[in-house]
Amino acid sequence: MNSAKRREIYERLARENPAPTTELRYRSTFELLISVILSAQATDTSVNKATRELFKVANTPEALLELGEEALKAYIKTIGLFNSKARNLMKTAALLVEQYDGKVPRNRAGLEALPGVGRKTANVILNTAFGELTIAVDTHIFRLANRTKLAPGKNVLEVERRLDKFTPDEFKRHAHHWLILHGRYVCKARRPECGNCVIADLCEYRHKTA
16 A cells, blocks of 8 residues: 555545544543553443443542452453453552552553553553554554555554554544544444445455445
């Protein structure tokens, strides 16, 4: 795919959704961090349902530590891998209190040092909370980048690096959200809705649906 096609793809996605954002519901950077950690192998809908009640009683690192791990599990038990996620959240809350005065660090090294936070989660926080020009590659974006040939790669890191290289700077702020929403609702895994796709004529997928 050439640079002109890539630019046109982003221009169309931008016209369709000028101010995209995450579907996770949060009111602070800490709430966003908790939600993104919980969203691993889970839907945003299931996370929002759990955090709606959790954040009423624990929406700071200090409050989460006071709540305790067993009580936390009761709030997130409907989310996959909730036992390990609860352990990681408690460890993360403790580190934030001990090392960052309860604040979420604004750098990759600090974020990735938190239990339960990997590169993808760090990218989401850096982009969504702090406005950094990062692109977090999840399963939707990995699929879309390879299927459309926007930024094909054998693994998520390769796709991330190619997206970072090929995405024009003016689109990097929102690229993550445009691509994940397009992959979630249009360029679906089993049957992409090519007939409803605003970039169908630019996409290089050879098996388009009617």
